Amino acid sequence: MEEVRYNKIALILVFLIVFFILMHPPFVLSIYVPTYIRLSLFLFIVLFSLFTIVFRRYFIKIYIPILLFFTVCAFYWLLIGAIFEEIVYTLLYVLLAIVLMVSVRRNKSLRGLVIKFYFILVLILSILSIISFLGFNLDLVSYTLKPVGEGDYVYQYFHNYFLGYINPKVFESGVIGRVCGFLFEPSYQGWFLSTNFFLLSKWIKNRWYLILAQIIVFLGALSSFSTMSWVVFAIVFVSILGFKFMSILTVREKTANIIYSLTLFVGILTLFTVVSQDKLFEALGPSSSEDRTNRLDTSSFFLFTASPVQLMLGRGPGFIGKNSDRGESNPIVKSLVENGLIVTVFVLIFIIYCTYRSKYYMIANLLWLNSVVILFTPLFIVNVLVCKWLAEIEDN
Template identity: 50%
Template sequence: MKFNYTTLLIVFLVGTLILISPPFVMSADVGIVIKSFFLFVSTIFLLFSVSRKKRFFYFYFPFVVFLLFQVVYWTAAGYFMEGIFFFLYILLAICGLIGFDRLRGGKEIMIKLYFYLILITSFFSILSFLTYNLGLLPYFLKLVGGDDGYVYYYFPFLGYINVKELESFAIGRVCYYFFEPSYLGFFLTTNFFLLHKLNRHKNVVFISKVVVFFGAMASMSTMSWLVFAAVFGVSVFYRIFETLRISEKVVNFLLIFVFLLFYLFIPKDKLLEKLGPSSSDDREERASMSLLLVAGASPSDFVLGRSPAYIEKTLDKGESNQIIKMLVENGVITTVLVLIFIIYCTRKSKLYMIALILFLNSAVILFTPLIIFNILICRWADKPQISFSDDS
């Protein structure tokens, strides 16, 4: 695998940006100036690499102009910095998608780094779950994220544990070095369905899937259980209709219809109750409050959004549904375009795409460098697979 110093520099900038940004707890200890510097410089480097590509101007430049108009609109409402950060994240995604095509070996390095990150995170999550819940190591309480943050149990190298009280006992849910167990579950569960494209060796992929599955289970995230069940059900659904030689377009339509029926008519609260205690009631309450903001929005707010971070600052509560949050804060046009971008990058990895979209209903980490480049890697991995032993 060949690369140059420009590739190494950009990979270093992007890799550092990923680790010092949410959902990693390290971001709480890194100043806003440093995070802004790495975000700005990474975006500028990638923007420079696509500045002469016609594809960028034909397909993405009109959207960039629209986003700038949105930032002006949000600035008038008093949300300038929030708008700038959102703009830079969108620009980072667009320029990253195209710009890495011009970096020799850049995509291959990023794919390898993500593969190792997924495996390391999974391995230590399993180890953390066992050592805490079996009382093998002396974890101690530690504050994460400042005065308004979380109080977790911690052990060096094994990360953080969130203790969940059940009816007759308590269990440690692994966060590792993520802010919440749900974020760890999001990252590992979705990537479980991408592993076969990150490495082409069947034995390695099989072992990796076992490790990643149990790593995701260590988070004890209810959403991880639901997503695994749903995506495995979908894969069986596709297999059945494939043997019947029914058109894939027809199958896709039937699948969307089934999901709509489930979302509209199945009592999800009762289903979640059977899976044990969860934060579903609180999430539903917050989603209802956010939907009221959508219903009461003016035409301009509905189209352009009320601005990033509006929900947290107005309702004093965060929104756990990424799609609803986008509708309120970024407007219907940007929400639709972002979803189209996600589908464009992930459409050839259907199971990963379904897992990702399902998780967007319960975790708000889409606009983070970790997930942005995860989606881009899904797109890059659709091309000829990378051999970890091939250095040519």
């Protein structure tokens, strides 16, 4: 009887978590759900999960000090005039990551249900992405031009009720419809599908089903026609070959990881210091790379003019949007400016801690964190936790 009740609680919670994820950015549905509903559900999930673990010794020893540090940061951000709403959401996202990570120790059913939801979501979005790409570009499905977004961020996209949104991109050879699906931009679609491509082997053990799923998700990710999708797949596939080559040479795993990290660091450094950025943008074709570089210049100015305290603790959540006419598309740089070095290091440690057992998923995510703002979103936070839970299940 107790087990039935336990499962019912897990089912109710997973339903709420699913709705919670879908009604927050980067999903378009977030525009149509009132803030008070989103915030109420956010608080309920966080507080309910917190109640199940708050008196546990391991939570008090390890996580209470972290939460106290973020509380101190919040008071500091309030004192320097940061946006109150942004501060509240930052604290809630930190709480969400911690309480979900810890509370599933007592609720294994919830963990399994959330994992299944992500697997289904990845496959559904991939299939719809392929259909949408072919339907629009081959003129097989009708779409209606429709504005998407609010405030200063309104896009003119083509819309179909069943397939979502298409962002038309003009190339020299013609126009390509880039699939956004039910997310705000093609880059979000590309990020979600390309990163989860590298988790499919954790979900599917049958070889032929795995190959079929990989083909579907790979094509779904490329249907976004996001430049970064192609770049990430290329880098990660080369990384896989590099690790296999080092394995053949009997290089120990830790040594191979060090060699790879140094090679990647030198490669990225060379890319930005030696290679001509104009020629690089030209080689990549039409993309938002130039705009992203201009945004980075603005954020770099904020960093270079920051005081030591501002470098460590940041200028407060929402600072860039409040003090610049353009946002920042690099979430790590955004976090450095607004949340400071210490919080950014905490966030990166959390990501690596959750994903290091799935090396290629981790590499793909870290690459994407240079171009798409998904750090403080439920979709990203729960996704990296799903990666961690899959590794734990594999161990059992």
